[in-house]
Each structure stands twice: as structure tokens, then as C-alpha cells.
Amino acid sequence: MASPAKIAKQDLETLQGFLHCVSPTLVSKRNSKYFTALLQTSRDDFHKVICFCQEKQTSFAQASKNKTGVKLTNVKRSISYSDPSGFDILCNRSTTLEVVTLSFLPKVPPSSAKLTIAKVQRLGPRQTVGVLTAKILAPGSHNRVVNVNGSDLELQEFQIGDSSGHLKLSLWDQQIVQVEPQKSYKFTNLSTREREGRIYLSGTPSTTIVEIDDLQIPEFSELTDAEKLSEWSGTITGIQILCKHRCAKCQTAQNEFAGKSSVHRCIGCKLMQKCSSYNKTYTGTVSLTKDGTDHTLTITNSAIRSYFSEQDMCHLLQDVQDMEEHFINAGDFSVLLNEDGLISKITRTVEDKPDAADYQDKDTSNAPQ
Template sequence: MAAKDAIRRHKTELQDILCLDPQRILDRVFQTSDPVLITQREYRELKDINKDDVEGHVISLVDKIMDKGEDTCKRFLDLLQTDEDIKDTFPDLEKIQWNIDPTLLKRTLDDTKQTNHGGPVQGKRHKDDQDELTSTPTGLSVKNINIVNNNNIGQNNTVAHGRLQKKPRYADGDDTVAGFVHRVTDIQTSKKSCRYFNAVIQTGQEEFHRAVIFSAAKHRSFSQAANNSTPVKLSRIKKSWSTSDDTFDILVSDISFMAETTVPFIPKPPTASVNMDIAQVLKMGPKEMIGKLQARVICIKDGSHDMIKSGGEDQEIKECWISDATGQVVLRLWNSQINRIAINSCYEFSNVSTRRQTEFYLTCTKQTSITPVADLEIPHHLSMPNSVEEPLNATSGPIRFVRLTNKRCCEKCDKSQKDIDPQSVVVHRCEGCELNQRVDSYASIVSGTVMMTTSTGEVDLTVPPSPLTAYLTSGDLLHLLKDTDELEKHFLVSPSFDVVYNASNLLTKIQKTSAVAENLRALTDEPHS
């Protein structure tokens, strides 16, 4: 069987295994040379992938290897089967039956080396490819992880000046930790329908470890331990080397168990639970949590307003600039969070996360809370954003066509409900978190499209939920959210509206045109004799 065909045949199984430590396999593939498997540019692109979970990094890596052809696939398989560090880190690779003739792999590798040593080296790295590599935290995978003893952890590597260096190995058989539980998240569901949640385990006065719990049934016990500051012992867990520091993460499964215990230290919130300023935040890496941050909203970026697909759901996003006495940064808001802020107002933002794509920014999470605070002193040079915002469009006129849809969403998990009829049922079990709730407790999320007739022609606009909700709130019309037919009629019978929209034709503000403005416009539009 050809190497590329073998990878394709075992692609899902291979990706599940490599997701245990995606940064490790990416670093090791990048370090392979003579010739290189991936270039410096490809390494950076793969490392910076923005995915809902870390499987995206591994899937893209395997796809890129396959796209490079048969010879690259053979060298990749040789790395998986012969590299001692890879074999230690991913012991389950030995279970894959590749059915590849080892002599074929060796012959291909020898031919490649001979070609490269005898002539121009193909794929030779540029000088800037030798820069020191830094490992970026990519989170933990939720892919088919078996909880085993610590003797399967293997050795971890750091990359410094192009050389792999071993990290110290923890004692074999240490599959128990004791301490306090902090920051238990809600239950989440991965792309492959695996339910899990995260927490932080304090194992010393100044020692904290990330934990991923692959057992939704344990959520209640972890939450109680966190709320009551009860010291616990976790047994039959696995320690997995962290991709962001020289310690380990904790993986908990169905066979793990928790018991109360005593520890020689007192509970202390993790660093991310204390107040931080923007200067400290700007020094953090991507995908790190921030406990509390107080800042003023100095600019709302209407040009960034957009509707995207995330987790299979339509999501509304909008960005703003926030500032404190030490700096300024962009914050991304989602869905109902958009209407919770106002320009020049000050807030405490808790449980936000850092991100980096082309630029560094913050994003709200499902656990984020936004609380108004007293006015903050902001230096003059930080009271305006350090970038120019996109220009917006404004127009007025009647709405000629309208189509609105009402989506019922669980306020606990944000899952939209497909099977819910508020006219015939009183309670409904959420299709996401599976909590049984009153039907009227589900949020009504209304969005759609309109076509307006203006003085310059007709314009089609996308109407997201937040400006529509803001309009109805200001006019004491929120009751119309429950009846889209009546809401559509309201827009069609009203004489005229003033709207603002961005370059994507997404409506950002809407209000009724005043009677004075309508009369002035009528006079202006009348033909002169």
C-alpha cells in the first residue's frame, strides 16, 4: 500500500492520537530536515489556526502532508515509526497497522538524502527559519483519551535554537493529585459529540494545573468542591505535558474518582481570577483567561459588526476598543453581550480570553460577565483608539420588503432549539444542555433581511438581532419579539426609517424618521415649477 493511501485509510485514527499533543507533533515535524516536511511559513500558518478546538491544527497538518505527495507521506510515516520522542509521546501509534514495506520507506529516504547531498538541496530553509521557536498554548483535545498511569506520559521536549531538549520526567505511577478546585466551566460538546468541561486544580500554595474532565456526570461534584473550597484527592487521572509551560495538565475520565482530603495549604484563586490591567494583558499569550479587567469603552467598531457561523450556529459579533490607565485593546463581543455596553461607559469584564490572529485582541466567552463600574481615569492619549475605523453608510426611506425569523435559544448554553412550539407546550428540554425549562425562559432571537426604498435607489440589508432589539427596547416594543408577523407589519406600515449600515450591508442602527425630517424631505423631493 502507498504511504499516502495508508495515511488516508487511517486518517481519523491518526488524528485522534496526535490530538493528545498537537503542538508537539507540529514542532517535531517542523524540526525534521533534509529535506524539510513543512516550511517556516507553513509552520506559522498551522500554529496560528483559529479553531473551536485543537483538532483543527492536527487535521490541517495531516492534510498538508498528504497534499505534498507520496515522498513527503513516506518521510512522515518514517518519523512516526522511528522517532523515539514521538513514540514516547504517542504510544498508541504502535496500534496502527500501516501495511507499508519498511524497505520501501528506507529506499525512498535514502534516495531523497542522496539527491539532496549530491545537488541543490530542495526545500532548504532560509536564514530566518532558524529563529528560536516558542510553543503557543493550543488547549487540550477532547479526542478518545484513555486515562492510564503516569508511565505512559513520556518525555517532553522544548525547542531552543533549533535543537530539541528534554524536559524532566515526572515519577512513574503518580496518577493522583490533591488540592482545591477552581474555575469550573459549563459542560461543552466537541465537534465529535464528546461532552466535557474544564477546571483549574490548585496542588500547592502557588501551583496550578489546567484540568479537562471527560465525564459530564462529574460536573456537579467538581462545582460543589469549587463553591465550598473543599480540598479533594483525584485518583486514576492522567498527567499530560502542558504545551505552555514546564508542568502538566490533568485529564480526568469516567474511571477517575474524587474524595475529600486534607492538604497543607489554603485555597487561593488562580492568577486569572484576580484584577489585571491592560498592560499586563498585552504581555499574555493567546488563549489565556483573564479573571477581571476594568476598562472604559472608548469606541464601538460598527464596521466590525458581522454574522458568522460558529459551532453550527449563527452568531453575531461586534468589536469595541477598551482602555484603562495603562493601555488599550480590542474586545470582541458576542450575541446578547453587544447591547450590554455603551460608549464612554466603564465596566468590569470577567472571564474574557486572549486571542491572536493578525493582531492581539480579547474575546468574551460564555462565562463572561459585564458589570458597570464607577468612572475610570483615562489619560488623554489613551482616550481615542489607535486605528481608523471603517466609514459607515446612512440612508432613509420606507421598508418595502421584510423577512424576519425567530430563533429560540437556551440562555444557559446558547443552543438554538429546533423542536419547540410555545403555543402547544409549557416546558421544553434543551437540545444542548438537556436541562428541562419553561418555554418562556428561552430567549427570542429575531433577525432577517429588509429592502428599503431610498432617494438613490433600493438597498438590501441584513438585520442582526442586536440593533433590532435596541430599536424595540427604545420604543417599548419588546413584546413584538414574540410575534414576527406583527413585527414585520410594524416595519411595513411605518412611513420611513433612518438606518446606518456598514460595508457588508449589515444594519447597525435603525430608528423611525421624525415627522419634521419627513416633512423636510417631502419638500426637498417635490418637483419645482
């Protein structure tokens, strides 16, 4: 009987093709780092590649960029849950990559082509949607904070539509503040998910969002899950804002950040990068006094960023203490609370108070001498 080691070795294969869609570094539920790609093994056959050796990401990405044929040795086939008729390809540290000449030409993967919502709804779960143009019809479910691999991320669902239909789109953290209702966008590198038998879309670490000209689409009367909000007004008597940094290359959250330096080495991919290249998200705890009673609330990243953008004070986002001092000294605020008690929007309550200029502009000819 063959030993387990020999059996495992016999399972290894050599495959050839063109690499496409190499992802940034991802982190599994077991906190293992990996990246994905697509391998085009013939003119029309594409297979998902999962590589658990982060050091190979650069060579995979270079081969994809240069559209050179490759031979991957010491790889293993795996059952594909997204394509039951096909297979996935598993790579590890023993996998080698060699440039070769192939008898077919590279072709844009179907997942990288522009799709309509109707076509997305016919896909299975965990499929990549390369390009989609759609209109934000309305916010769906309320903001909530979800723990993903030990990090708290803000999540919000939106209803999006095009001329072929509509579905839900989940966006994360900074993606949330990149969109507005009734505006149209070009989305790239989305991923399909399935819930209760229905397909919906989710943003990924490599998703990009670009505003485009308004799309003319039909009205959809069956839209549901409108956000239920409560409006409170009061004074902020205490606040703590936390800033979290995440590597734009591997999406690893940084436990400590060298903010006073111009560069910082990522604890995930180990690359030294400019501090300004890291993505920043904010969360805060707010003490709001309403009708003489103090309430402790949580404010989301999207609410903080939207507020300072609307106030034309984005420069304050560079310093947490400046933001905190602004909220303490700016007077009364009106906040919108969702069903989880999160502040999803905050605005200043402006009072019509006369100032010195009002008195100087008035006619003082009849003033007492």
C-alpha cells in the same frame, strides 16, 4: 512489549487539589461537549482541567463552590499551550472524584484576580481574565456574522482602555447590546486571544458585564479600525425576523423550541428549564425600498434590540410577528450599513405632520360660520 491498552493505563495518574472556575458546558470544533476548570495542586500551582464527561460537571462545580479538597483519579497530563512550563489535566468518564483533606488552603487563582490591560497584554493566548474594569472607547471593526460550531453568531470588536493602556475586545451576540461607547464596565471571565502577534480579549459564554462609575483614562490617539458606515433611507416593504434560542447553561442552540409551553428541555444538557431562561437572539432579512429600487439587507440582533429599546417597545421582542408588523407599518426608516452590508443600526424617519390636536388647539374665532 506492553499492549497499547496497558500503555494508556500506565499514563493515568491521581492528582489532588482544589477545584476553581468550573465552566458551563462547551462544544469543541468536532461537536464534542466538555467543560473546563482549574485545579490548584499546591499553594501557588494551578493547572487547567478539561473534562469530556458532562455528567461530572455538577460534582466538580459543587466541590469548587464548597472549597473542598478533591482527589482526581484516572486523569492524564497533557501539554499546555497556554502555559508551556506547566501541564493541562484531561479527565474522561473513568475519572473519579473523592473529597479529601489537604495540607494547604484554597487560594484565588491568578486568572480570577482583577487585572489591568497592561497585565493582560503580557499574558499568553487562551488565558482566563477573571476581572477587568475598562471603558469602551469606540467600536472597532464592524459587526459581522461568524459560524461557530454550526451556529451563526454576531461578533463585534470594541476598543477598550484603562489607565494602563488599551486593546481590542470581541463581544458576541447579546453581549454587544450590553455596552455603549464612552461608558465603563466591569467584565468577568474574559479570555485572551492572539492575532498577528498581538493579544486581544474575547467574551466567553460565562462572561458577565456590569456598568460601573466612569473611569478617568488618558486619550489614546493611535486608535484604529473605526467602523465605516453608509446611511440609507427608505421604506421597509418586506421583512422576516427569526428568533433563535440558546441554553444559558450549556450554550447549545435549540433547533426546535416549545414556545407555547412554559418549559423546554435543552437538547444539549437535557435539563428541563423555564422557556424564559433561554437566551434569545434575532436575525432578519429586510427588503428596503430606496429611490424606487428594492434592496435585500440583513439586520443584526444588536440592531433589532437597540431599536426596540430606544423606542421603549421591548415588549414587542416577545413576539416575532409583532416586530415584523411594526417595521412594515411604522413608515420610513434610516439605516446604517457596514462594509459587509449588515444593518448595524436602524431608526425611524419622523416627519413633522400636523394631527387633529393641532387644529383643535388653534383659535377658531375667525373661522367662517
